[in-house]
Amino acid sequence: MAVTEYIAPKPAIPEKCVTPYIRAIKEENGYAKLLRRQVTETFRDSKMIAVCQHNFMPSEEMLLMKHRLRKHNIHVKFFPNEIVRPYLSVSKYKNLLPLFVGCSLMLVSPEIKAKEMLRILKNVPQISLLGACIDNTILSNQGVINYSKLPAMEIIQGQVVGTLSLLASQTCALLHHSPVHLTALLDQYIKEQSGGDGETDGKAGEGQADLGPAQSSVGL
Numbered sequence: 001m002a003v004t005e006y007i008a009p010k011p012a013i014p015e016k017c018v019t020p021y022i023r024a025i026k027e028e029n030g031y032a033k034l035l036r037r038q039v040t041e042t043f044r045d046s047k048m049i050a051v052c053q054h055n056f057m058p059s060e061e062m063l064l065m066k067h068r069l070r071k072h073n074i075h076v077k078f079f080p081n082e083i084v085r086p087y088l089s090v091s092k093y094k095n096l097l098p099l100f101v102g103c104s105l106m107l108v109s110p111e112i113k114a115k116e117m118l119r120i121l122k123n124v125p126q127i128s129l130l131g132a133c134i135d136n137t138i139l140s141n142q143g144v145i146n147y148s149k150l151p152a153m154e155i156i157q158g159q160v161v162g163t164l165s166l167l168a169s170q171t172c173a174l175l176h177h178s179p180v181h182l183t184a185l186l187d188q189y190i191k192e193q194s195g196g197d198g199e200t201d202g203k204a205g206e207g208q209a210d211l212g213p214a215q216s217s218v219g220l
Contacts (some may be wrong), residue, residue: 036081042077043093046108050117050132050144051099056094057126065124072116077106094137099130115148 043049066076081100088097105127107117112134121127130146139147 016168032083034058035042035079038077039079039084039087042106043087044106045110045143048107048112048114048132048134049093049096050107052098052105052107052121053128053130054103054105055126055128057124061124061126062127065120066207069117072109072120073111074107074109074113074117079106079107092136093133093138096131096133104126104130114144118145118148118150181206 009064081104084100085097088094088100107116109117112135114132118129121129127142129139129141133139134144134147
C-alpha cells in the first residue's frame with residue numbers, strides 16, 4: 001500500500017515566484033505634508049523669490065540678518081530640497097531647479113525689494129545669491145543687480161505721463177498755431193487797409209484846399 005500511495009508532483013515554478021509581491025505603500029508623514037503646503041503658499045504669495053547658497057555662519061549673525069531683512073518685509077525660508085524639487089518640476093518655476101543643489105535657502109517677499117535685499121546681503125559673505133524670480137521673471141545674479149538699478153515704478157509712470165502730456169500740449173499748440181497766425185494776418189491787413197483809406201482821404205482834402213485859392217484868383 002505504501003508503494004501504491006499517490007505522490008503529488010512538485011510545481012515547476014516555486015510558489016513564492018507565482019504569488020505577486022505586494023509592496024507596502026509608505027504614507028507621507030504629516031510634517032512633509034505641512035512643508036509641501038508651505039512651499040506652495042510661499043511661491044503663490046511671493047512676488048520676489050531669491051535662491052541663495054547657504055554656507056556655515058554663526059546663529060547670532062543669522063538672527064541679525066533675519067532681523068534686517070524682516071524690516072523690509074523679506075523673510076528667510078528653509079525647505080529641504082526633497083520637498084522643493086518635486087514641486088518645482090511640475091510648476092512654472094521649473095527653471096529654478098538647477099539652483100536647489102546642496103544647502104540652499106530662499107528669501108521671499110510679497111513686494112519687490114531687490115535693492116534692499118542686495119544691500120543687506122552685501123554685508124553677509126556667507127550667503128551667496130544664485131538667482132531669483134521677480135514678478136514671474138527668472139533672473140540670474142547679474143540680472144538681479146541690473147534690476148535693482150532701475151528706477152521705481154512711480155518715477156517711470158511720472159516720466160511717461162509727463163512725456164504724453166508734453167506731446168498733447170505740442171499737438172494742441174500746432175493745431176492752434178495756424179488759426180491764430182491767420183487771425184493776426186487778417187488783423188494786420190485790416191489795419192493797413194484802414195490806414196491807406198485815411199491817407200487817401202487826407203490827400204484828397206488837401207487837394208481841394210489848394211484848388212480853392214486858385215479858382216478865386218481866376219475869378220478875379
